[in-house]
Amino acid sequence: MAPKRKTAPKPEPFRRRVEEALLRVPAGRVVTYGQLALLAGRPRAARAVGMLMAQNPYGELLPCHRVIAASGRLSSRSFRVEQARRLREEGVEVSADYRVDLSRYGWDGVSEEKEGEAGCE
DNA sequence: CAACTGACTCACT
DNA sequence: TAGTGAGCCAGTT
Numbered sequence: 001m002a003p004k005r006k007t008a009p010k011p012e013p014f015r016r017r018v019e020e021a022l023l024r025v026p027a028g029r030v031v032t033y034g035q036l037a038l039l040a041g042r043p044r045a046a047r048a049v050g051m052l053m054a055q056n057p058y059g060e061l062l063p064c065h066r067v068i069a070a071s072g073r074l075s076s077r078s079f080r081v082e083q084a085r086r087l088r089e090e091g092v093e094v095s096a097d098y099r100v101d102l103s104r105y106g107w108d109g110v111s112e113e114k115e116g117e118a119g120c121e
Numbered sequence: 122c123a124a125c126t127g128a129c130t131c132a133c134t
Numbered sequence: 135t136a137g138t139g140a141g142c143c144a145g146t147t
Contacts, residue, residue, distance in 0.1 A: 014144065033129050037143085046129040048144040054128050055145075070128070076128040083128095 017041050018052050025066050028091040029107040030100050032070040039109065050075065066090075072106075074098040 001066035002019075025031050031039075035045035040049065053064040054076070055088035065079075065086040074094070084094040092105045 037129085042143065044130085044141085045143045047127065047142065048129090050128040050143060051126085051143085052128090064128085067128080070131090071129095074128085079128070 004051060008017060009116050014040060014045065014048060015044065015052055016033055018049055019058070022063055022067065024111055025063060026111055027063075027066075028105070030066050030087065030102070030105045031107045032068060032102065034070050035107065035109070046070070048104075053103050068100055068102075070102075072100050072102040074100070 011101045017040035018036060021036050022031075024039070033049045034043065037043060037045040037049045042048065049067070053067055056062050056064050058064075065083040068083070069075050076083070080098045084098050087094050087100065087105075092100060094100055
């Protein structure tokens with residue numbers, strides 16, 4: 001017993017966890033690679049998450065455009081344009097510098113989308 | 122089997 | 135305030 005696995009608390013591939021966590025993110029909300037990695041079970045695997053997004057064979061099937069850097073900026077010079085476009089379509093304000101306010105759109109990890117008013121400022 | 126890369130993050134200078 | 139370096143994780147070659 002006690003399968004000594006330094007990593008992978010679950011037999012499920014890290015990829016799967018990231019996908020599930022990403023699919024949990026409601027529209028109009030964004031998460032950072034670190035947050036997504038945390039939900040996936042690896043708070044330090046932000047890099048791995050980024051790679052999965054770049055490799056994501058699901059393409060548009062996966063809301064990878066909701067994943068941004070911890071600085072609130074869109075990474076990937078090749079995709080940041082489309083990312084910002086999709087985020088704006090979901091109601092997320094993306095600055096001309098491809099910057100998103102995590103304080104407003106940063107997902108807390110709660111699927112409860114009660115931002116109906118979203119005008120508290 | 123081992124090494125390098127990469128859509129990251131944090132800390133220090 | 136901005137820029138640079140080292141660390142960490144998973145996937146690819």
